[in-house]
Amino acid sequence: MNNMSLVLVIAMVVFFGHIGDTEGGDLRKNFYKGACPLAEEIVKNITWKHVATNSSLPAKFLRMHFHDCFVRGCDGSVLLDSTANNSAEKAAIPNLSLAGFDVIDEIKEKLEETCPGVVSCADIVALAARDSVSFQFKKSMWDVLTGRRDGSISRESEALSNIPSPFFNFTSLKQSFANKSLTVHDLVVLSGGHTIGVGHCNFFSNRLYNFTGKGDQDPSLNPTYASQLKAQCKTLSDNITTVGMDPGSSLSFDSHYYTALKQNQGLFQSDAALLTNKESSKIVEELLDQEGFFTEFGRSMKRMGAVQVLTGSDGEIRKKCNVIN
Ligand code: HEM
Ligand SMILES: *[C@@H]1O[C@H](CO)[C@@H](O)[C@H](O)[C@H]1NC(C)=O
Ligand SMILES: *[C@@H]1O[C@H](CO)[C@@H](O)[C@H](O)[C@H]1NC(C)=O
Ligand SMILES: *[C@@H]1O[C@H](CO)[C@@H](O)[C@H](O)[C@H]1NC(C)=O
Ligand SMILES: *[C@@H]1O[C@H](CO)[C@@H](O)[C@H](O)[C@H]1NC(C)=O
Ligand SMILES: *[C@@H]1O[C@H](CO)[C@@H](O)[C@H](O)[C@H]1NC(C)=O
Ligand SMILES: *[C@@H]1O[C@H](CO)[C@@H](O)[C@H](O)[C@H]1NC(C)=O
Ligand SMILES: *[C@@H]1O[C@H](CO)[C@@H](O)[C@H](O)[C@H]1NC(C)=O
Ligand SMILES: CC(=O)N[C@H]1CO[C@H](CO)[C@@H](O)[C@@H]1O
Numbered sequence: 001m002n003n004m005s006l007v008l009v010i011a012m013v014v015f016f017g018h019i020g021d022t023e024g025g026d027l028r029k030n031f032y033k034g035a036c037p038l039a040e041e042i043v044k045n046i047t048w049k050h051v052a053t054n055s056s057l058p059a060k061f062l063r064m065h066f067h068d069c070f071v072r073g074c075d076g077s078v079l080l081d082s083t084a085n086n087s088a089e090k091a092a093i094p095n096l097s098l099a100g101f102d103v104i105d106e107i108k109e110k111l112e113e114t115c116p117g118v119v120s121c122a123d124i125v126a127l128a129a130r131d132s133v134s135f136q137f138k139k140s141m142w143d144v145l146t147g148r149r150d151g152s153i154s155r156e157s158e159a160l161s162n163i164p165s166p167f168f169n170f171t172s173l174k175q176s177f178a179n180k181s182l183t184v185h186d187l188v189v190l191s192g193g194h195t196i197g198v199g200h201c202n203f204f205s206n207r208l209y210n211f212t213g214k215g216d217q218d219p220s221l222n223p224t225y226a227s228q229l230k231a232q233c234k235t236l237s238d239n240i241t242t243v244g245m246d247p248g249s250s251l252s253f254d255s256h257y258y259t260a261l262k263q264n265q266g267l268f269q270s271d272a273a274l275l276t277n278k279e280s281s282k283i284v285e286e287l288l289d290q291e292g293f294f295t296e297f298g299r300s301m302k303r304m305g306a307v308q309v310l311t312g313s314d315g316e317i318r319k320k321c322n323v324i325n
Contacts, residue, residue: 024302026311027145031123036115040146043124046107047131055251058132059197060100065129066193066304067098068122070180071162073308075151076121079104079321082156092159097200097242101322104128108321121321122148126305133196133253141253142298144305149315152324166203166268170277173270180307182300188274188283189300192293194267195257196250198242201233204268209236220272222264229267243267255293258284 032039051057068078071089079101082088090098104124111119123146134141164176177187207218208230217226225247232243244250245267246257261284266272274280287293316325 024145025306025309027147027306027309029143029145031146032115032119036111036118038114039111039119040127042110042114043107043127044131046110047103047128048135050103051132051135056197057100057103058135058253060098061103061125061129061132062193063197064098064100064104065125066190067094067159067163068125069304069307070164070176071155071158072151072153073310074122074126074148074305075308075310075315076125076148076318076321077151077154079121079125080154080324081322086154087156088154089156089159090154091156092163094159094163094165097198100128104321108318112319117317117319119317120148120150120315121318122150122309124321130301136253141294142301145302147309147311149310149312150318150321150324151310151315164270166199166270167206168270168273170273170280173273174277180304182303182307184277184279185283185296186300186303188280189287189293189296190304191271191274192255192257192287192297194245194271195255196253197245198250199245199267200239201241201243202237202239204229205233205236205238207269208233218269218272220264220275225263225265245271255288255290258287258293262288 030040047057047061064078065074067089068074068076071077078089078098080088080090082091104121107124107128108119108121111124126144126146126148130140130142130144162176162179164173168176173187174184177183182190207221208226209215209217211218217223228247229243233241247260247265249256249260260266261271261274264272264275266274274284287296319325
């Protein structure tokens with residue numbers, strides 16, 4: 001090979017190598033390798049310690065990361081507390097079940113002890129989501145790129161307008177994801193996050209008791225499943241009781257969400273909506289395959305985890321995750 005073609009090959013490797021990275025934007029694998037080599041291990045250890053005694057946590061962290069990314073990008077804004085003159089994202093109705101903030105704080109404290117001012121809260125959330133779900137498998141289930149920086153603004157109103165509602169139809173779900181540059185494929189894959197965790201009755205009890213305002217049931221809901229749900233959610237106004245979203249498998253991260261969905265056992269209208277469109281129902285079909293689901297979930301999480309991130313010298317590295325510096 002002469003020198004010219006060598007240069008060309010190197011140029012192509014650099015060029016296409018970079019194209020391959022663009023899904024993560026300016027984020028990188030192992031961003032903290034130099035400045036805080038133990039960062040990822042610290043996050044994993046503390047996360048696993050808590051998940052070992054509390055199996056509801058993976059769902060909390062997965063949802064926390066989703067909510068963070070959909071409001072102002074993945075910038076840790078979901079962690080900020082309200083102040084005297086600002087109602088933060090945390091105050092919004094859709095985040096009722098957000099939890100796990102105490103674990104994020106413990107991780108942050110340990111990181112500040114080990115390498116002060118280096119690791120962002122936004123990255124902690126992204127890593128904790130991955131690590132908590134991975135505990136079940138005792139190995140990392142997807143790569144998380146890092147290098148996010150923390151934002152300083154968190155508004156309740158923005159959570160309300162950016163977090164998709166469980167009452168959304170397919171068109172609105174698609175629009176909500178498109179707003180974040182995410183595709184219908186991402187929508188169907190990431191909805192698979194509902195393979196773990198719980199939902200409050202009031203987010204779906206209209207489907208059981210008053211679907212069109214005539215005291216009726218949603219005809220697209222499996223009748224056997226509906227009567228099981230009615231035994232748990234006894235009234236239309238119950239906003240206290242929770243039920244597992246993936247019936248019979250709500251602590252296990254697996255592709256059973258799609259199996260249930262196909263049997264008309266999607267809990268929310270937004271789950272059931274994935275069967276109302278040809279493109280998305282074909283994707284549901286493909287994701288029944290568990291290995292395929294795991295691969296695609298990792299890819300879509302990488303794309304979601306890169307939504308409108310702050311990098312470089314934008315934003316800050318918070319000292320405490322619940323308040324700006
Ligand atoms: C597609 C649009 C989505 C809608 C409309 C939606 C809606 C909801 C609702 C209403 C709940 C129940 C909250 C409660 O009752 O406390 C919930 C829970 C949950 N969501 Fe979603 N979600 C969506 C997408 C996602 C995505 C993309 C993820 C993550 C990849 C995710 C992960 C979760 C998890 C893990 C829970 C369980 C939380 C817990 O157990 O506390 N969701 N979602
Ligand atoms: C993380 O946990 C492993 C296994 O218990 C341990 O060997 C390692 O020292 C821990 N690392 C840190 C940074 O705490
Ligand atoms: C919000 O209130 C705090 C005092 O609680 C004050 O210091 C700050 O300037 C106010 N910020 C805005 C944007 O009004
Ligand atoms: C498990 O974690 C959830 C969410 O942080 C919390 O509400 C619950 O009290 C915890 N349960 C136990 C047994 O610690
Ligand atoms: C979906 O919901 C939106 C907003 O409520 C509505 O405008 C639209 O007509 C609905 N689309 C379909 C196909 O039902
Ligand atoms: C998408 O973004 C636009 C502009 O920010 C907003 O008006 C609209 O409500 C969003 N749609 C959904 C479904 O989130
Ligand atoms: C069912 O919906 C209709 C129309 O929205 C409403 O008038 C009625 O009060 C609802 N029924 C119950 C039990 O809430
Ligand atoms: C549940 O509903 C009651 C009565 O409508 C209301 O006062 C309360 O704030 C609601 N609680 C939650 C957690 O939404
Ligand atoms: C975790 C958290 O801050 N949840 C809040 C969600 O919104 C309700 C009110 O809408 C607050 O009471 C919760 O504290």
